[in-house]
Amino acid sequence: MKRYFGKKVSTAVFISGRGSNLKNLIKFSRNKKSPIKIDLVFSNNRNAYGLSYAKIEKINTLFINDKKFYILEKKLLKILKEKKIKFICLAGFMRILTNNFIKKFKGRIINIHPSLLPKYKGLNTHRRVLDNNEIYTGCTVHFVNYKLDSGKIILQKKIKIFKNDNLKKLSKRVLKEEHKIYPKAIMKIFS
Ligand code: GRF
Numbered sequence: 001m002k003r004y005f006g007k008k009v010s011t012a013v014f015i016s017g018r019g020s021n022l023k024n025l026i027k028f029s030r031n032k033k034s035p036i037k038i039d040l041v042f043s044n045n046r047n048a049y050g051l052s053y054a055k056i057e058k059i060n061t062l063f064i065n066d067k068k069f070y071i072l073e074k075k076l077l078k079i080l081k082e083k084k085i086k087f088i089c090l091a092g093f094m095r096i097l098t099n100n101f102i103k104k105f106k107g108r109i110i111n112i113h114p115s116l117l118p119k120y121k122g123l124n125t126h127r128r129v130l131d132n133n134e135i136y137t138g139c140t141v142h143f144v145n146y147k148l149d150s151g152k153i154i155l156q157k158k159i160k161i162f163k164n165d166n167l168k169k170l171s172k173r174v175l176k177e178e179h180k181i182y183p184k185a186i187m188k189i190f191s
Contacts, residue, residue, distance in 0.1 A: 001107065001189050008037035009190070012085045014093035015043050019050020020175060021091035021112055021182055026057055028183040035190035040083055042076060044095055073101045090144065091182070099146050109144040110189070111151075112182050114174050116158060117142060121149035126170050129161065137161055137170070139178045141185035155185040 011029070013022050022041060029038045041054035042062045054061045062079060066072040080088075090111040102109060115125040116138035129137045138158045143151035157177045161170065 009035055009087045010039045010083070010085050011036040011087045011089060012040040012042055012080060012083075013038055013050075013089045013091050015041065015048050015050040015091050016045045016094035017048050017050065017092050019048060019053055019092065021178060022050040023053055024179040025089060025091065025182060025186075026054070026059065028186070034183070034186070036087060036089075036186060040080070040085060044072065044093075050092075069095065070098060070100070073098060077101065077104060089182070089186070096148060097144065102144060102146060107143060110154065110185065111142060111144050111149070112178055113140050113142065113149050114171070114178065116140065116156060117149055117153060126167055126174065130165065130167065130170065134161055137174065139174050139181060141181055154188055155181045157181050 013025055015022050026038055028034050029036050038059055040060050040062060041051060042064070043051050044063075044065050046063050046065070051061050051063065060083075064072050064075050066075070086108065088105055088109040090109065097109070113121070113125070115121070115129065116136060117140040120128055120137075126137070136158050138156055140156045141154045142149070143154065145151035157180070159174055159177055
């Protein structure tokens, strides 16, 4: 990806819920060494906690929802253009972007997924991992392409599953690692 020669890249974070990764990325983006600055937090969910947090942090927020997703995307693309957003981080964004949208930001959208991709794409990863008695799971930061959770992997962390693990314990441990690898992956892209 294009180097940023001292200037931070204008970034939007897309969320749908809690926003712990968002919170972590905001903190990271304020570090002098961070290649990104977060200029917009977008959510398709009005009640996403992450939106309130972004407001507290004085970051521009945007909520749009529409039953017709292409209408939502059309409105969103217009605003992203106006705000000169160059890079997008998905962080718990629960909608699948259309090919048209992805094409407009080709190679400039990344996502964090709570599994050791290519294993366990899609939803409820921890539940499925535990049900299958896996020994390892993990988390992955990857580029977004036209196929769900299938873009080029930027960074991954492998995590051991313990015998006494349950959904709560495992999600918590994976999330902790997510918070470490997401900023590292961004540093890697722009290095
Ligand atoms: C994370 O587990 C992330 O990997 C997945 O959705 C969850 C979002 O959590 N895509 P949060 O909203 O960042 O706390």
